[in-house]
Amino acid sequence: AQSVAQPEDQVNVAEGNPLTVKCTYSVSGNPYLFWYVQYPNRGLQFLLKYITGDNLVKGSYGFEAEFNKSQTSFHLKKPSALVSDSALYFCAVRESQGGKLIFGQGTELSVKP
């Protein structure tokens, strides 16, 4: 069965510092990985995806993610955090046959001024 795990419920970062939100995955076959962000009382916004190719994927709002096959990880990164980045972040893997996204439990990112 495919799954993703986000080992940290909360990440606290000072504004201007780099941020990392961790995600590990377990899949059979090639992983199709996604990051989404959710602001309070809102739906999910797509940030980026990894399908194949370059291990460093660039996405929206200055975010990027690094795919590491040997460590089965897909960590989300940003060089310089903004207060407005504070939100709930979800890592997801696309089920190969069933179409659905399987989500991690989410990581609450808090960026303080």
Place this chain on the structure above:
Amino acid sequence: EAGVTQSPTHLIKTRGQQATLRCSPISGHTSVYWYQQALGLGLQFLLWYDEGEERNRGNFPPRFSGRQFPNYSSELNVNALELEDSALYLCASSSAGLAGGYGSYNEQFFGPGTRLTVL
């Protein structure tokens, strides 16, 4: 380009009633997905529709059902509501469902959700 829209924004029902939630996908998208985001349970997949057919369903009882219309909009129906059905219901759409193969990896775009409260 308009995003995924959902209605109503909020819905309050009592136990045993039925709820109907609606979703309009992004123009050109043929696949619609429904997810439940309940407190403490995270995001769980409910249903996937493509080209008017139900393609997959998650681990939910049969009282959760839906359909997709010829214009690709979709409806989620929840019968015999229970207190634990209280949640944010999210609809998402993507392009090239079956047409892109079951392995299609197009991203899903989400609507703002319908907050269902069961009293």
